Amino acid sequence: MSNLIEVRGVTKTFGGVVANRDISIDVAPGQITGLIGPNGSGKTTLFNSIVGYHPIDEGSIKFKGKEISKLRVQQIARLGMVRTFQQTRIYGKLSGINNMLISVPHRNASFGDMFRPYGHEHRERAEHLLEFVGLYQKRKLPSGDLSFGQQKLLEFAMALMNEPEILLLDEPTAGINPTLINGLIDRLKRANSEFGITLFVIEHNMRVIMNLAHEIYCLAHGELLASGPPEKIQNDQRVIDAYLGAH
Amino acid sequence: MTTDTTTASLAVREAASGTARRRITRNDVMMYAAILVFGIVAPIIFPNYTYQIAVLWLMVLFAQTWDLVGGQMGYNSLGNIFFFGAGMYICTVTQIGLFTDVGAYTSSSDGGQFEFSTEQYYIGVAVGLVLAAIGASVLAVMLGWIVFGLRGPYFAIGTLGIALGAGELVGAWEWVGGGGGIPIPVYPGSGDGKAFFYYALCFGTAVATFAFLKWLYSTRFGLAINAIRDDEEKAEAMGIHTLRHKTVAWAISAFFLGIAGGLFGNMTGFIEPLEVAFPVITFGIFMVAMALLGGKGTMWGPVLGAVLFHIIKETTWTYFLGWQWVALGVIIILNIMFFQQGIVGWMQEKWPDLFGIEVDRSLVADTADDRARGRGV
Numbered sequence: 001m002s003n004l005i006e007v008r009g010v011t012k013t014f015g016g017v018v019a020n021r022d023i024s025i026d027v028a029p030g031q032i033t034g035l036i037g038p039n040g041s042g043k044t045t046l047f048n049s050i051v052g053y054h055p056i057d058e059g060s061i062k063f064k065g066k067e068i069s070k071l072r073v074q075q076i077a078r079l080g081m082v083r084t085f086q087q088t089r090i091y092g093k094l095s096g097i098n099n100m101l102i103s104v105p106h107r108n109a110s111f112g113d114m115f116r117p118y119g120h121e122h123r124e125r126a127e128h129l130l131e132f133v134g135l136y137q138k139r140k141l142p143s144g145d146l147s148f149g150q151q152k153l154l155e156f157a158m159a160l161m162n163e164p165e166i167l168l169l170d171e172p173t174a175g176i177n178p179t180l181i182n183g184l185i186d187r188l189k190r191a192n193s194e195f196g197i198t199l200f201v202i203e204h205n206m207r208v209i210m211n212l213a214h215e216i217y218c219l220a221h222g223e224l225l226a227s228g229p230p231e232k233i234q235n236d237q238r239v240i241d242a243y244l245g246a247h
Numbered sequence: 248m249t250t251d252t253t254t255a256s257l258a259v260r261e262a263a264s265g266t267a268r269r270r271i272t273r274n275d276v277m278m279y280a281a282i283l284v285f286g287i288v289a290p291i292i293f294p295n296y297t298y299q300i301a302v303l304w305l306m307v308l309f310a311q312t313w314d315l316v317g318g319q320m321g322y323n324s325l326g327n328i329f330f331f332g333a334g335m336y337i338c339t340v341t342q343i344g345l346f347t348d349v350g351a352y353t354s355s356s357d358g359g360q361f362e363f364s365t366e367q368y369y370i371g372v373a374v375g376l377v378l379a380a381i382g383a384s385v386l387a388v389m390l391g392w393i394v395f396g397l398r399g400p401y402f403a404i405g406t407l408g409i410a411l412g413a414g415e416l417v418g419a420w421e422w423v424g425g426g427g428g429i430p431i432p433v434y435p436g437s438g439d440g441k442a443f444f445y446y447a448l449c450f451g452t453a454v455a456t457f458a459f460l461k462w463l464y465s466t467r468f469g470l471a472i473n474a475i476r477d478d479e480e481k482a483e484a485m486g487i488h489t490l491r492h493k494t495v496a497w498a499i500s501a502f503f504l505g506i507a508g509g510l511f512g513n514m515t516g517f518i519e520p521l522e523v524a525f526p527v528i529t530f531g532i533f534m535v536a537m538a539l540l541g542g543k544g545t546m547w548g549p550v551l552g553a554v555l556f557h558i559i560k561e562t563t564w565t566y567f568l569g570w571q572w573v574a575l576g577v578i579i580i581l582n583i584m585f586f587q588q589g590i591v592g593w594m595q596e597k598w599p600d601l602f603g604i605e606v607d608r609s610l611v612a613d614t615a616d617d618r619a620r621g622r623g624v
Contacts, residue, residue, distance in 0.1 A: 050459065077486030094470070101469045105586035106486040114468045162485055181334075235573065 002065060004029040004166055004198050005050065010059035012042075012049055019045040021222050022059070027166065027244065032192050032199040034205070034213030036233075038242055042222040043202045047168055051083045052076040064165075078107050080165035086202075088151045092144025096135055096154055099143050100126035103161040118205075126161060132203060133157045133187060149161075151178045153184070160191060167191070167200040173208050181205070185212055206243075210234060218242070260359055274605045286450045291442055297439075301514065303448040303557045304453035305507050309534035310541065310549030311456055312500040316347040317535065318543030319464065321476030321495050322395075326406030328531035329413050329502060332524035334505025342371035342432050353424035376448075376509045383505025384498040391494035398479075407527070414525035414604055428519025431512055445514045446525040452510065461546060462568050463499070473497055476544075533560075536575070537610035540582050542589025551590055 005027035007082050012047045019042045019172040037043050049056045052073045061069040068076050091099050101118050130136045133153040138146060143154055152172065173181050174189065185208060191197050203209040208228045209216060217227045220242040226233060233239055286304070290297040311332075318324045343352050347361045363371065394405045418426040430487045434441040463469060470491045482489050512518045525531075533556065541552020559578060563571040586593050594601070 067323055073483045074486055074488065077484055082486070083484055085481070089478050089481040089484075091474045091481065093477050098470055098473075102467075102474045102482075102487070103485055106488060109488065111491070114471065114488075114495065115463070115466045117466055158485070 003027060004064060005200065006060075006062040007046070007050065008060045008062075010046070010049055010061060011057045012054070013057055014043055017031050018046055020049065020056075020219075023219070023222075023224050024208055025217050025227075027198065027200050028215065029165075029198050030192075030196065031214045032076040032188070032201065032212055034209040034216040034230075035200065035202045035219065035224070036204070036239075037219035038172060038214060041219040041242075043171060043219055045222075046219070047170055047202060051081060051168060061137070077162075078105075080107065080163075082097060082159045082162045082166075083168035084152075084155050084170055086170040086174065088143065088148065088175075090143045090155055090157050090158070093142055095141060096130060096143050096146070097123070100130060100139075100152060100161050105163045105230040109175035129160050130154075130159045132160070132190075137240055139221055149180065152176060156187070156191075160195065160197070166200060169199060169201045171204060172204055173203065173205050175191050179209075181208060188212060206234075264599065283454070286454070287449040290446050294439070297442040297446050298514065299557075299561055300444070301449040303554065304446075304449040305511060306533065306537060306557045307515055307550050308449075308453045308456050308503055308507050309530060310553040311453075311539035311591055312503050314538045314545075314549040315463075315472075315500050316458060318545070318549070319469070320472040320493065321499075322493065323403045323404040323535070324497075325535065326408070326410035326527075327402045327529065327534060328501060328527055329406070329410040330383040330387060330501035330504035331508040331511070331530065332410075332413060332417070332510030332520070333501075334383045335518055335524045336417060336508075337382040337505065338375035338379040338509030339429055339431060339512050339518055340423060341375035342368075342560050343429070345374060349420075350422050353422065353429050363432040363435070368435050371432060371484050372509075372513065372604075376506050379505040379509035380502045381505075383501040383508070387498040387501035388494055391490075391497050395493045395497075397492055409530060410525055410527050414520045414527070417520040417524065424519070426520060427519055428523070431516050431518065434442055434513075434514075441514075442570055445557055446509060448510055449507075449514075452503065457550070459499075460504075464546065468492065468495070511609040536579050536582070537585070539577065539589055542591035542593070542595075545591045545595070547591070548589050548591035555590075565573050 003026040005025070007023055010023045011018070023042075023046060025033075025035075025046075035043050035046070047160040048054055048068075049050075050061055052068065052071050052075070056069050059069070059222070061068060061117075063079055063081055066079075068079070068081075091102065094102070101122055103120070104122055106124055127136060127139065130139050133156060133232050135146075135150060135153055135157065138150065143151060146154060152175065156172065159169075169188075173184055176184060188199060188201070189212065192199050199212075201209065203212070203213065210233075213230060215227070216233045217228055218225045218233060218236070218239050220238075225234045225242055228236075289300050293300065310325075313324065314326050316327070340349055341359075343349050344368050352361055369393060390409060394402060394409070397405045423429065434444070436444075443469055471482070471487055472485065474485075475489055475492060479489060503582060508524070512523070518524055537552040537556045538549045539552070540556055541550065542548030556575075556578070560575060561573065563574040567574065578624075582589070588596070
């Protein structure tokens with residue numbers, strides 16, 4: 001089976017700074033793929049390039065065999081690729097349930113769909129997913145008043161509401177109470193296995209990513225350092241050096 | 248922060264989400280009935296104020312249509328008055344152009360060489376208002392493609408530029424009378440008859456605008472523009488057709504403003520670009536001030552703000568002539584400095600129950616507690 005995302009030779013510079021140099025990455029369908037690397041290694045830049053947030057300088061990005069490097073954020077999102085943000089982003093003045101409703105997929109939204117009300121099935125699905133992330137009790141509160149961890153969970157639930165084929169998660173466990181990280185890992189795994197959503201995850205927490213991913217790519221200084229299954233990455237001397245700051 | 252104030256701010260934001268579902272209560276029915284009855288009997292009880300009350304309904308319409316884009320969608324336009332003026336000119340040109348040559352009509356010194364029959368007058372007004380609405384919407388769509396690339400203050404200044412520029416351009420356009428303006432076809436009847444006729448149209452249009460927006464905010468559209476207000480980049484990342492929503496919102500705003508312009512031109516009897524059609528510093532700013540005074544992003548805020556503002560304006564104009572602008576300035580400053588959430592926004596904080604807002608206080612306290620302790624999740 002061909003890869004869901006194929007990144008080939010992508011280079012992205014900001015002024016004179018090379019954020020990504022000649023990166024090639026494959027994300028296999030149905031799998032959980034991890035992306036790690038020290039701070040400033042270009043992980044989020046690569047995410048932004050993939051979802052169309054900024055144009056790339058060189059290379060190609062394919063989603064389901066279709067070139068997407070020239071498409072814009074909304075068009076890529078409507079193809080079924082949804083991302084969450086490192087600095088969690090939700091609609092702060094809307095209640096949790098409304099945050100969920102507005103996240104229904106817009107893949108085939110016609111002009112007239114703008115003026116339709118939400119159906120009963122949307123509300124049920126929204127409530128079901130809020131329960132899935134443990135926020136059902138707080139669904140009527142303005143989401144801006146939830147704690148940071150709760151907002152992360154809400155953003156995750158919103159992404160699921162969008163019924164994506166692939167979900168790009170930028171540090172899903174950052175800022176979450178360590179005792180609850182296991183619960184989150186469990187939910188990510190269930191999203192992958194039960195809902196069949198492919199995951200591509202940036203993560204700093206080594207324990208989390210080793211536990212979660214089937215395949216891991218490691219970036220350092222904007223270049224691809226190593227790739228392979230978690231055991232291999234864990235014992236790769238270059239990766240260890242990069243994290244410990246040896247050069 | 249105490250639990251109490253947290254609850255209050257929570258309640259407001261829940262309400263601000265617009266689509267908080269609530270059933271129509273008996274109080275609602277009473278309120279709607281009271282407004283409708285007032286609207287119908289007002290010109291009978293206060294025949295001397297028919298014109299002022301008709302303008303009041305237009306002010307309500309101004310505040311509501313501004314709030315659609317500025318309050319609900321978070322795009323603070325300073326140029327919405329452009330659609331008012333565009334509608335006014337489209338309506339007038341249609342009324343004249345249907346039956347005679349526009350250039351000849353506008354260039355004659357008294358403008359009165361052509362007599363409109365009663366039938367021609369009403370046909371002209373009807374077709375003119377329809378075209379004003381459609382024309383203003385089309386202009387909004389075309390301009391939307393350009394200005395919706397701008398965000399924040401740049402959008403505000405960009406739209407302001409459109410309104411100012413339009414006034415100057417029309418002033419230089421001889422075919423529509425240039426800076427000298429156009430005398431409007433004369434109403435075929437008594438002065439009272441004219442006042443009642445346009446009163447009914449103004450009231451009807453304002454009610455239709457309110458009803459349409461109330462429905463609109465209950466659809467997906469309402470949530471989508473709220474989402475754009477809260478975080479447009481997130482909305483894009485979730486695949487929402489943001490430009491489509493923004494353009495349609497502006498076009499709806501323009502549709503009703505176009506009708507308002509056509510009506511106001513006919514009520515005034517004479518139109519010219521700077522003072523009547525594109526009055527940026529009066530109506531153009533009033534519509535923003537009224538929405539802010541009443542409470543932007545709420546259903547009733549713009550209505551209440553417009554009524555209060557209009558009453559204060561008319562009172563100061565009548566009894567404190569010379570100080571009227573000072574009075575309006577003071578109101579705007581007090582509004583911006585001390586209650587930015589507006590009157591309805593403040594009332595929602597104070598009495599959330601009145602607005603059908605349910606907030607589980609134990610959960611609120613719980614969340615506040617979590618945050619106080621700096622706990623995650």
